[in-house]
Amino acid sequence: MGKLALLGGEPVRKKPFTSWPQFDEMEVDNVRRVLESRRWFSGMMGSEPGTRVWEFEQKFASLHGVRYASAVANGSAALEVSLRSLGVGEKDEVIIPAYTFAATATAVLQVGATPVVVDIEPQTLCIDPVKMKEAVTKRTKAVIPVHFAGQIANMPEIIRIAKEHNLKVIEDAAHAAGAMRFGQKAGSFGNVGCFSFQESKVMTSGEGGVITTNDKKIWEKTRSLRSCGRDEKRPWYEHSKLGWNYRLSEFQAAVLCAQLERLEDQIDRREENARYLTEQLSGIAGISHPRDSSSRTKYHSYYYYVLIYQSEKINGISRDLFVKALRAEGIPAEVTYIPIPDVPMFKQRKYPFKDMGCPKTKEVASKIVVLMHQVLLGTKEDMDDIAGAIVKVKENIAGLKREVQNVSKAIS
Numbered sequence: 101m102g103k104l105a106l107l108g109g110e111p112v113r114k115k116p117f118t119s120w121p122q123f124d125e126m127e128v129d130n131v132r133r134v135l136e137s138r139r140w141f142s143g144m145m146g147s148e149p150g151t152r153v154w155e156f157e158q159k160f161a162s163l164h165g166v167r168y169a170s171a172v173a174n175g176s177a178a179l180e181v182s183l184r185s186l187g188v189g190e191k192d193e194v195i196i197p198a199y200t201f202a203a204t205a206t207a208v209l210q211v212g213a214t215p216v217v218v219d220i221e222p223q224t225l226c227i228d229p230v231k232m233k234e235a236v237t238k239r240t241k242a243v244i245p246v247h248f249a250g251q252i253a254n255m256p257e258i259i260r261i262a263k264e265h266n267l268k269v270i271e272d273a274a275h276a277a278g279a280m281r282f283g284q285k286a287g288s289f290g291n292v293g294c295f296s297f298q299e300s301k302v303m304t305s306g307e308g309g310v311i312t313t314n315d316k317k318i319w320e321k322t323r324s325l326r327s328c329g330r331d332e333k334r335p336w337y338e339h340s341k342l343g344w345n346y347r348l349s350e351f352q353a354a355v356l357c358a359q360l361e362r363l364e365d366q367i368d369r370r371e372e373n374a375r376y377l378t379e380q381l382s383g384i385a386g387i388s389h390p391r392d393s394s395s396r397t398k399y400h401s402y403y404y405y406v407l408i409y410q411s412e413k414i415n416g417i418s419r420d421l422f423v424k425a426l427r428a429e430g431i432p433a434e435v436t437y438i439p440i441p442d443v444p445m446f447k448q449r450k451y452p453f454k455d456m457g458c459p460k461t462k463e464v465a466s467k468i469v470v471l472m473h474q475v476l477l478g479t480k481e482d483m484d485d486i487a488g489a490i491v492k493v494k495e496n497i498a499g500l501k502r503e504v505q506n507v508s509k510a511i512s
Contacts, residue, residue, distance in 0.1 A: 103496070134152060139350060140350050144336060145330065159357065160360060163278065166285075168314070174298065178294035181325045184325055185292070186268045189211055192239060194240075199458075200246040200440065201437060208244075214454060223390050224254070243270070244271075247276035249404035252280070253271075269289065271294065273294060274294065279367075281399075293312040301403065304355075305359070327345070328345055370476035373477075373478065377405065385413050386414040388408045403472075415501055433469050440453070
């Protein structure tokens, strides 16, 4: 396989992988039409009929099998507005998984409630329903399951427990646009679903988000809250409740309408390449890919392709050094989130939260290596390069370890 690039050898790959964001004439034409229309604002309530925001909301709701959608400024706003629309506030508790982006927790703080952090299932990296149930108290008002990396959580069991304890369910589907499991799309299981269109997501307008629901009253509340607390068909300067300007612009909606057109084809491509890459990596000791293999999983949107790196099976080289070696070989491997209890703002106890213990999260988080979704939009030859680089690094681990030890000795 040759000498490691990290140690001066030739890298496995020199050309870049698929770029992101992707766009073509659809985005260009849609944005141009908005520009030339001189209608850049979607209306007082955020999506008047005939606007591009209204069009996007209708199409996104239809694709995800729900009746209503409310576009908002970003995914964090989607979470905050959803919590408020469901009546979550001071003295309430909201159960969240330990492995997620900080906004899942901070949105709870923004409404005055307390995040209750529970462990995940290592095979899906999503919230463990058993731990969720154990965390329920008289103060628990809601649960936010996160569809991590595009893998939908065990929603039938989560919904069952939520109904048993009269809890609201807010799906954090920031990673999961278009994903499907148990015969339903992400964002259609709970009271509401929250999506993000920040630039790294599987469809994007740079920033943006959307809230999905089948409940008309909740939908009306989300529209009001995102639009400065106004109500439908009331005067511009009349505000019935505390709200914010979390509306989406016509330009962003124009881009998202185009992005939505190719979403399912891109998911199909990522699914195909993920299956192929997983096959190529099978049998490599110390490297595995977590995924619920249930036939009930139809679409995994693969925001991340996740690898579990077990250093104890690969000559003791750390996860971070493994990632550094892969990147030197031209593979854009990354590490991702740290467990919520270890996020500095929580670790320093600057903000209230309840840690129910998350040993599985902390164990698996230290082993996770990810590839972003756009890597899976390439060819099988691209996947071969990834597998080849992993094999090359693994086969040269002994030499890499000696080099690290020599450097350590020289420093000491």
